[in-house]
Amino acid sequence: MRVIQVGIGGMGRAWLNAVRNSPQVDFAAFVEIDPDIARAQAAAYNLDQSLIFDSLPQALQQVDADAVINITPPKFHREVTISALAAGLPVLQEKPLAGTLEDARAIAAAADDSGVLCSVAQNYRYRQLTQSVKRVLDSGELGAVAAVSVEFYKGPHFGGFREEMPHPLIVDMSIHHFDMMRFFLGSDAKTIQARSWNPPWSWFAGHASASAQIGFASGAQVAYSGSWCSQALETSWNANWRFECERGVLLAQDDRVTMQRLLRVGSGEGALVNEHAEPEEVPLIEMQREGQDYLLQEFYEAVTQGRPTATTAQDNIHTMELVFGVVRACDSAQTVNLD
C-alpha cells in the first residue's frame, strides 16, 4: 500500500518511522507547507525532495497513491481529510478528529457519504497498559464497574499551537483519556459536569487544568482531574486509574496494573467485614505491535480487506462529543447532557 503523508513535522516523525517499520506500507509522496521543515525532514529521513509537495491536490495530481496519512494540526484536518476522501482515498489521521465538533461532524459525514474509510489514531488504546486493564475488565472477574477515578498530571513545554488553544489539556491531551474511558467501559458518556482553570504560573494561554464528573450510559461514574501545568511528581502519560468494581478494585498506577478481589463478607467483632484476597500484580499483555505500528497495520488490513477499523470517524465522533461536552460544561458551568 502506497501512502501520502500530509504533515511531516513534530508527530509526523512517529509516522515516518511507522511506515518505515512496515513491510506492507510504503511512501508515494509527502505534503508539507513549511519549506524549512520539508528540508530538515528530507535530510533527517533521507526523503526524495521531488516527492515533497506543498498541497495535497498537487500530490494527488502527480503520484498514484492508495491512502493518505494526515498528521497536520487539528484546524487543517477537515480540509485535508475531506479532499482525500473525495478523491476516493482512505485516510488514517491523527487525533483529534478535528479542531471543532462541527468540523468533526463534517468529516464523519464525508466518510459516511463516500463510503471511504477514515480512521482516527487513538494510539493510547494500543498500549500494553490499556490492553491489560481492558482484559481484566472484560473477563468479568471483578464484576460491574460502578465508578472510576482518573488522575493525570504533567508539565510539558511544547510551544506551538497547544500554547494558544483555549482548552489545550482537554482537547489535545485528555481526549486520549476520554477515549480510553469509552474503550474500557464499552459505553458512551451521557452527562457531564466540569470546571477548567489556568494555574497562575501557567505557560499556556488557555486553561491547562480541569476536572470533570462524567456519567456513562453503562451507569459508571468517572471522576477525572488533570493538569498540563504540574510542577512536580508527574503521573504517567497514561494517567492513574482506579476502577471500583462489584467484586474488587483494579488499579493502573505508574504504568503497573494491580487488582484485589473481594472474597466474601465475613463476620467480625459485632459487624460484617469484607475479606479480601492478597493484592496481585497483573502481568502486562505482550503485544506484537503497539501505538502507531499497531494502528498502521490495522489500517492496512482494513483497507486491503475492505473492513472498518475500531476507531472510524463515525465511532470517534462519540469521543469528540465527550471532549467538546466537557469544554461546554466548563465554559457554561452547566450540566451537559449528551443524546
Ligand SMILES: NC(=O)c1ccc[n+]([C@@H]2O[C@H](COP(=O)([O-])OP(=O)(O)OC[C@H]3O[C@@H](n4cnc5c(N)ncnc54)[C@H](O)[C@@H]3O)[C@@H](O)[C@H]2O)c1
Ligand atoms: N497521538 C499522539 O500521541 C499525538 C502526539 C502529538 C501530536 N499528535 C497530533 O498530531 C497532529 C500534529 O501535531 P504535531 O505536534 O505534529 O504538530 P506540528 O505543528 O509539530 O506539525 C504539524 C506539521 O504539519 C504541517 N502542516 C500544517 N498544515 C499543513 C497542511 N495543510 N498540509 C501539509 N502540512 C501541513 C506543519 O508545517 C507541520 O510541519 C495533531 O493533530 C496532534 O494532536 C498526536
